[in-house]
Amino acid sequence: MSPAMAAQIDWATVGEFCPDRFIGEARNEYEDEARRIQQQWDNQPN
Template sequence: MSPAMAAQFDWMTQGAFSPERFTGEERKQYEEAARRIQRQWDNQPI
């Protein structure tokens, strides 16, 4: 599972992100995906 997919999965199953599972480049990818998901979530119409 790619870091980006892991971020999506964590958000869907836990409602939270766990970047500490990754290190280096993978952690950076995970955190970028987490920010992207968070932005999309924040921009949802109510």
């Protein structure tokens, strides 16, 4: 499973992100996806 997919699954199942299990480039990919998901969430109409 890619770090980006892990970020999506963490958000969908746990409701938070857990980047500590990744290091280096994988952690960067996870955090990039987490930011993208958070931006989408923040931009939803109320």
